[in-house]
Amino acid sequence: MSKKQLIMESALELFAKQGFEATSVQQITEHAGISKGAFYLSFKSKDELIIGLIDHFMLEFISDIDHVVKNHDNDKNLLNEFYKTAFHSFQKHSDFAKIFIKEQSQTVNEELISKMHHYDKLIDKIILGMLERLYGEEVIYTKYDLIYCVKGFMHTYSQLFLFFNVPLDLHLLSQSLAEKTSLLAKYAETTFITEELYKTLNETLNEKVTKAQILEIIEQKIEEIDEPTESESLVLLKEHIKEPNLSPAIVKGLLSNLKDHSRCKQVSYLLRNYLEL
Template identity: 40%
Template sequence: MSKRQLIMDTAIELFAEKGYEATSIQEITKHCGISKGAFYLDFKSKDELILAIIDYIISNFGTKIDRVVNSAVDGEHKLFLYYSSIFEFVNSHRSFALIFFTEQIHQTGQLRKVNYELFHKFTFYDEQFSYSILTLLESIYGDAVVRTKYDLMLCVKGFIKSYCEYVLMQRTPVDIVALSQSLVDKTNILAKHSRAVFLMNPECFKVNNSQQITLSYIVEQINSVEQMTTSDLEKESLHILKNELTSEQPSAALIQGMLHNLNQYSSSYYIVSLVNHYQHQK
């Protein structure tokens, strides 16, 4: 495990146990067995640390659900895997999620700053999440949800949000298989029997096109991941991708090759999504 990852893992546990504001950098470094100087080689501040943690968790989450959506599994079993993978992921990252439930740091100045800096990223990820649900529903139900898919997508997002909170607040283990099967059943009923439509077309709920991605923003994100990664292949792929994107005549084949390399790294998930989005909007 890299020193950067050790710091993030330790901070997650301490933030969940003591709260974000109550946890000092000195406590984090003491638990890691490193000096403050070593901490500042990776993070400029505690704010930068929480930003990195949030980005890392969301990137891993996006990678996991994308693999389900793009898998060769058919029909309702794919929907079951989608729900179960989300709840298993949330359950395995309880400490991180509980930071927000127990500390309520969204009320503090620190997280207001975090929210400001992450607004673009959260909005982008939320659009990607919505798009993945639409893709999933279309692949499972086809023409049956042509009129209702946008309403249904919001219902699925509501199921996920509400039951994730339920899973996190339980003191005893939740049967994720039973929960996922229950939500598959509910989704089936809505998909096959719902007739009244509120959201009629994509303009009512724009997905994946409201944020304009700039090349300078992509380069900034690449630089950040380059500093974090311990993989030589990932670092080299990021470097080549950055050079190619900023060249006067970028090679589409080389860019796609680097994206293919980076797709196996959760830390580069956001980069891959950004570049694909950037190329689509051009």
Template identity: 30%
Template sequence: MTNKKQLIIEKALHLFASKGFESTSIQEITDACGISKGSFYLSFKSKDELLVSIFEYFFSKISKRFTELDTIQRVSPKEKFHQLLVIQFEEIERHADFILMQIREQTNPLNKDMTELLASMQEHHHTILHKIFVDTYGKDVQPYVADLIVMVKGLIHGYIEIILTHRQQLNTNELSVFIMERIDDLVLSLLSKQPQPFLSLSMLDKSLLQNAAHSSPRQDLLQEVLDCRNSTIDNDILVTLDVIAEELKKDKPRTPVIKGMLANLVEDKDMLALQQKLMTYVTNQTD
């Protein structure tokens, strides 16, 4: 990653966390970086591409810490598991404002790149957990790995919610020790009682693939509107696209409102393709 790209990511991260993704303009990002819009577009095609890069940036940082931890020979598998939990909680606390922004604006659709990235991150996380469960508890735990992954993720997410929504400062080391003890209890119970596993790893993989493939025509169209919004500086077009985007975010968009906005796009040749797609969309709506 170039120094300029990293600068843009770090400045945008701060702005998104404080103002929100939708409320932050590319102009504000370039002003914070001390660069021109042209320089920004040499690094990122749009604000959405920048958001994907921010997630990739997070992912690479966490993955690097996991990889470094895994290469330490003198650390036991259980201690690696404990440190893996600590790393997750530390990164959540470090970027709490940005994560909360994403939760607040989760009505926005995920574009294809973001969906594929999140699915890849999930798959990577599952692979790490799978390995560390077997390394820590032995091959006998293999049949229950899928169930353990789901249960442990649920346990972790409960504490993440406390960290984020209540902004509660928790001792990440003590919390990770406590969770490890609960995981020990889970594994001991499963190995002693040997119930029939409820999930399989193939079921988890199938779920990830389905999530990655899921996208509605309205979401795809909204994503195009947002992409076009990020690439124009015409104030009239910006207002028009904002109105259309707000309608497309609704469960039942008001097609007359969208149709009424389309005339504003006709004279801009860069918007003609989008205008035609929007016209097709409103024409095909029956509700």
């Protein structure tokens, strides 16, 4: 494990327990068994660390639910699978989920706030796509409102397994929320969040991932990954992004090499978005 990963894991645990502000760099380095100086060899600052954590896990979460919505072929079960995937991800990375909920609107750091909004919008987009696919014209006026209901459900119910250590039947939970969502989609008529209001709320942020950002993420992944296929695919794609030199078919093939690798699928998602595929 790289030092960077070691630090991130230690920090994750402490941030989840105490919150970001209340956790000192000293505590993190002691918990990781390294010196304070070593921390600053991996991260320029404490802020850079939390942003790294947010990026890492949010990308994984988003690529997970995006994958389900894009590739699940049984519409009847899609809602169910969506919730199951989301909650499974929360449970798997419960320390991160705690941090995410805690720092969601509590931070002072400007960059972090816009990061959060950015990811929130990506989630919105995925939920919206799902609702459109499932209900089409039926929800044309209510879909923006429904996004908030879905997120409301996810928030309240996720508290259950995040902050009370209760064993829960995620399958039943997903089924229950799928039923509720479906009921609202089919019968709710009084919409509060219209398309216009939704657009107004979100017009604040509209930034794409920059070339530099995506290159940095790929480089980080290359160091992290040992498997030759994935590693080589990443190197080739990195060069292609610096200066396009591969045919669409090759790019697509390389991306599919990454799609099913658990630690590469989020970068695969980012690349698909960046290359507009």
